[in-house]
Amino acid sequence: MTAPTVASGPHTHAVFNVTRTMVAVMICLTPATVFGFAQFGLPSVLLFAVTVLSALGFEIACLAVTGKPVSRFAMDGSALLTGWLVAMTLPPWAPWWVGVTGSGIAIVIAKHAFGGLGQNLFNPAMVARAMLLVALPVPLTSWVAPVGLAGGPDLMASVAITFGGAPIYDAVSSASVLSTLKSGLDAGTSMADILSQTDSLRSQFVGVMAGSLGETSAMLLLLGGVCLILLGIITVAIPVSMMGTLFGLAALAHVIAPDRFPPPLFHVVSGSAMLCAFFIATDYVTSPVTSKGRLIYGAGIGGLIFVIRSWGSFPEGVAFAVLLMNAATPLIDEYVRPRIFGRTRAGKPLELGEKP
Amino acid sequence: MNLSSIAAFLNPVNLFSIRGGIHPETRKFLTAESAIEEMPLPKLLRIPLQQHIGAEAAALVKRGDRVLKGQLIGKARGPVSANIHSPTSGTVVAVGEFAAPHPSGLPVPTVTIRTDGLDEWGPRLPRLRPETASPAEIAAQVAEAGIVGMGGATFPSAIKLNLRDRYPLTTLIINAAECEPYLTCDDRLIREHAEEVADGAAIIAKALGVDEIIFAIESNKPQAAAAIAPFNHPLGLRLQVKVVPTQYPMGSEKHLVQMVTGKETPARALTAELGVVVHNAATAHAVHLAVRYGEPLISRLLTVSGRAISRPANLRVRIGTPVLDIINHCGGLTEDPERLLLGGPMMGQPIATQRVPIVKGTNGILALSASEARKEDMMPCIRCGTCVQACPCGLTPFEMNARIQSGDLDGAARVGLMDCVNCGCCSYVCPSNIPLVQGFAFARGKLAEKQSRKHQQEETKRLAAARIAREEAIAEKKRAAMAKRKAEMAAKKAAEAAAAQEAAK
Numbered sequence: 126m127t128a129p130t131v132a133s134g135p136h137t138h139a140v141f142n143v144t145r146t147m148v149a150v151m152i153c154l155t156p157a158t159v160f161g162f163a164q165f166g167l168p169s170v171l172l173f174a175v176t177v178l179s180a181l182g183f184e185i186a187c188l189a190v191t192g193k194p195v196s197r198f199a200m201d202g203s204a205l206l207t208g209w210l211v212a213m214t215l216p217p218w219a220p221w222w223v224g225v226t227g228s229g230i231a232i233v234i235a236k237h238a239f240g241g242l243g244q245n246l247f248n249p250a251m252v253a254r255a256m257l258l259v260a261l262p263v264p265l266t267s268w269v270a271p272v273g274l275a276g277g278p279d280l281m282a283s284v285a286i287t288f289g290g291a292p293i294y295d296a297v298s299s300a301s302v303l304s305t306l307k308s309g310l311d312a313g314t315s316m317a318d319i320l321s322q323t324d325s326l327r328s329q330f331v332g333v334m335a336g337s338l339g340e341t342s343a344m345l346l347l348l349g350g351v352c353l354i355l356l357g358i359i360t361v362a363i364p365v366s367m368m369g370t371l372f373g374l375a376a377l378a379h380v381i382a383p384d385r386f387p388p389p390l391f392h393v394v395s396g397s398a399m400l401c402a403f404f405i406a407t408d409y410v411t412s413p414v415t416s417k418g419r420l421i422y423g424a425g426i427g428g429l430i431f432v433i434r435s436w437g438s439f440p441e442g443v444a445f446a447v448l449l450m451n452a453a454t455p456l457i458d459e460y461v462r463p464r465i466f467g468r469t470r471a472g473k474p475l476e477l478g479e480k481p
Numbered sequence: 482m483n484l485s486s487i488a489a490f491l492n493p494v495n496l497f498s499i500r501g502g503i504h505p506e507t508r509k510f511l512t513a514e515s516a517i518e519e520m521p522l523p524k525l526l527r528i529p530l531q532q533h534i535g536a537e538a539a540a541l542v543k544r545g546d547r548v549l550k551g552q553l554i555g556k557a558r559g560p561v562s563a564n565i566h567s568p569t570s571g572t573v574v575a576v577g578e579f580a581a582p583h584p585s586g587l588p589v590p591t592v593t594i595r596t597d598g599l600d601e602w603g604p605r606l607p608r609l610r611p612e613t614a615s616p617a618e619i620a621a622q623v624a625e626a627g628i629v630g631m632g633g634a635t636f637p638s639a640i641k642l643n644l645r646d647r648y649p650l651t652t653l654i655i656n657a658a659e660c661e662p663y664l665t666c667d668d669r670l671i672r673e674h675a676e677e678v679a680d681g682a683a684i685i686a687k688a689l690g691v692d693e694i695i696f697a698i699e700s701n702k703p704q705a706a707a708a709i710a711p712f713n714h715p716l717g718l719r720l721q722v723k724v725v726p727t728q729y730p731m732g733s734e735k736h737l738v739q740m741v742t743g744k745e746t747p748a749r750a751l752t753a754e755l756g757v758v759v760h761n762a763a764t765a766h767a768v769h770l771a772v773r774y775g776e777p778l779i780s781r782l783l784t785v786s787g788r789a790i791s792r793p794a795n796l797r798v799r800i801g802t803p804v805l806d807i808i809n810h811c812g813g814l815t816e817d818p819e820r821l822l823l824g825g826p827m828m829g830q831p832i833a834t835q836r837v838p839i840v841k842g843t844n845g846i847l848a849l850s851a852s853e854a855r856k857e858d859m860m861p862c863i864r865c866g867t868c869v870q871a872c873p874c875g876l877t878p879f880e881m882n883a884r885i886q887s888g889d890l891d892g893a894a895r896v897g898l899m900d901c902v903n904c905g906c907c908s909y910v911c912p913s914n915i916p917l918v919q920g921f922a923f924a925r926g927k928l929a930e931k932q933s934r935k936h937q938q939e940e941t942k943r944l945a946a947a948r949i950a951r952e953e954a955i956a957e958k959k960r961a962a963m964a965k966r967k968a969e970m971a972a973k974k975a976a977e978a979a980a981a982q983e984a985a986k
């Protein structure tokens with residue numbers, strides 16, 4: 126059914142449209158991304174380029190196959206952003222085909238198989254990350270220490286690392302904070318020893334440490350996230366409830382058993398938590414639409430991250446936590462609705478003088 | 482002390498809040514400082530006989546008649562209707578059909594008057610002294626003057642004045658929110674004629690039998706708030722200025738009542754049931770003119786604005802003036818406008834041709850350039866929830882839209898389609914440029930049609946059943962009568978036979 130569109134107002138529109146929204150998100154991601162490049166050197170730049178471009182390529186191919194207007198939809202920025210987010214979560218020196226596979230999973234399976242923009246149930250970047258982690262555990266956990274742009278491999282060596290499958294030389298191979306924690310706990314090391322092996326909370330916050338391409342700098346991600354909130358692109362509900370729950374549970378556990386559980390700030394600044402809070406969990410398509418629903422959803426993710434990190438078999442639980450809550454989103458939206466003006470929550474008209 | 486702190490000072494009373502809403506660029510600066518000017522008389526006036534909600538007025542003039550300013554030319558018909566008067570003196574050149582000031586541009590019954598430039602008054606209505614007049618007299622005068630809600634709703638005002646008979650009223654709210662972008666005519670009216678507006682408000686309050694008047698103005702009009710503040714005891718009643726936040730749709734009646742009184746009007750009820758009646762500031766001014774001076778509603782203020790207008794202005798214009806004349810008076814168009822509208826950019830209506838006239842409910846003429854309209858291609862819904870946050874009625878526009886698109890109108894109604902007030906906040910914010918409210922209006926029409934069809938079918942069935950029952954009853958009666966006759970005949974025969982036997986004996 127199509128309605129006549131000009132016959133009634135509004136005849137003007139807010140500044141933001143889909144493309145501008147996507148571009149604004151990318152701009153807010155830029156500081157953390159550039160920081161990743163500076164920290165992990167040219168191979169990370171190459172991996173990023175390959176991932177993003179292949180995402181765009183998959184998008185165009187899918188649009189063409191499904192018969193959608195390629196020029197309009199491919200340029201909406203959503204595929205670029207998906208590719209970008211996939212790249213952010215990869216180990217920075219991963220070979221090119223990891224990036225391409227990740228983009229392919231995200232765009233083809235997680236997005237277009239569900240019907241394209243706005244139709245997907247699961248967050249494409251997290252589907253890619255989870256599938257890669259299960260299917261390719263080795264390249265997905267081969268971390269490198271920060272080498273710096275200048276101190277890193279030159280162009281030829283970088284090409285060899287990203288495209289030639291050159292092994293990561295041991296000198297720079299490193300473990301991420303969360304995997305250090307996990308293996309330490311599994312080996313029965315005391316918490317104090319583990320914490321002395323990992324970077325200080327301050328350098329974790331700034332981001333000078335081994336980790337995924339764009340996830341290390343909690344500080345810059347926080348900065349980008351605050352910008353998104355100020356621009357009105359996301360609301361505070363999800364970041365606050367997610368971080369609040371993660372922090373709260375971690376604090377409780379740390380108070381009860383300081384020897385088994387790291388301090389709460391550790392959870393907040395390490396791994397993908399910060400990226401997730403502002404850029405992943407807030408994905409429009411796969412999160413609830415009401416503020417209350419978002420609080421529930423964010424709390425669910427925060428709680429699941431803590432549970433998976435503490436008791437799961439993977440050191441990091443963000444991807445699984447997000448996917449599980451994605452599955453709950455339709456349910457949340459069905460039951461958590463705004464109250465209609467002049468009606469009770471149950472939908473009955475208010476009685477005169479009744480307080481809703 | 483600057484003006485906005487004065488405004489805050491005027492408003493010591495706590496306000497409440499409303500859900501959702503948006504903050505579009507108001508672009509009121511285009512005309513906010515343009516003083517009201519009198520638009521010269523055009524050559525022709527085209528006065529539709531239906532400028533209000535309800536039944537169209539019946540024409541009292543015919544071609545060739547000379548009419549005087551203020552003369553009744555269309556008489557209200559039925560309980561919901563409004564009188565129509567001649568805006569100036571001249572000759573009726575046609576009583577027929579002319580394009581309506583409406584997107585459809587369909588022809589509607591219209592009286593066309595060639596003005597003679599004399600602007601000669603006919604007999605006016607008798608003046609009333611509101612100090613001594615009874616509520617019924619005031620209401621009758623307002624009805625006689627053909628006043629309708631001038632904020633755009635165009636509901637005949639006299640009917641709203643008679644609400645006192647049915648509800649215990651306590652409060653009159655004068656709606657001077659003027660929340661639509663661009664429009665500044667109410668702002669100018671209050672700044673330049675504050676005393677008259679306050680008087681009109683007091684007259685309305687008298688007619689309603691309430692003694693509390695609240696004058697609600699958005700915070701972006703501090704001068705208007707300051708102008709009305711000194712007139713805080715019109716006709717001995719208490720008038721209080723409340724500065725409400727600048728937020729669209731503050732002027733929506735039920736939302737304004739909630740903002741000012743904290744009371745939420747139940748779904749499908751009237752604000753009068755809460756004891757509150759809302760009238761527009763321009764209506765109050767028209768009531769003042771009608772009651773004190775016996776002037777019917779023959780002109781109104783409107784804002785001519787938009788980037789495509791050479792000289793944006795606030796004008797007092799006779800009802801029936803063609804849009805073209807008004808635009809020409811404002812220096813014409815600077816470019817081909819993307820949208821030409823009557824009313825504000827949020828709820829105004831596009832017009833097909835500039836030949837249509839302005840009517841009692843027209844508060845603005847906007848010629849929007851492409852950069853103002855920001856028309857863009859539609860994208861799929863990305864479930865961003867912005868429309869949900871923006872909806873002042875607590876609805877889920879994206880969901881209603883999805884259901885309408887899949888043909889599930891009843892499903893859309895279940896999630897609140899009928900509670901939508903058509904404010905357009907959802908469409909305004911939607912990053913995918915989905916025509917949400919446009920679809921809702923359409924779907925509601927369909928649904929109403931369907932319901933009336935269903936109603937009709939049921940009615941037909943009921944009538945048919947009734948007829949069958951009636952016919953059966955008649956048949957039954959006939960049968961009974963027949964049986965009775967038969968019995969009587971038999972009895973008679975028996976009696977005759979018996980008599981014959983008797984006789985034979």
Ligand code: SF4
Pocket residue numbers: 871872873874875876878900901902903904905906907908917918921
């Ligand atoms: S037009 Fe209707 S659905 Fe849209 S915001 Fe206004 S009330 Fe809500």
Ligand code: SF4
Pocket residue numbers: 861862863864865866867868869878879907910911912913914915917
């Ligand atoms: S604002 Fe538009 S894109 Fe966002 S949820 Fe509503 S309809 Fe969908």
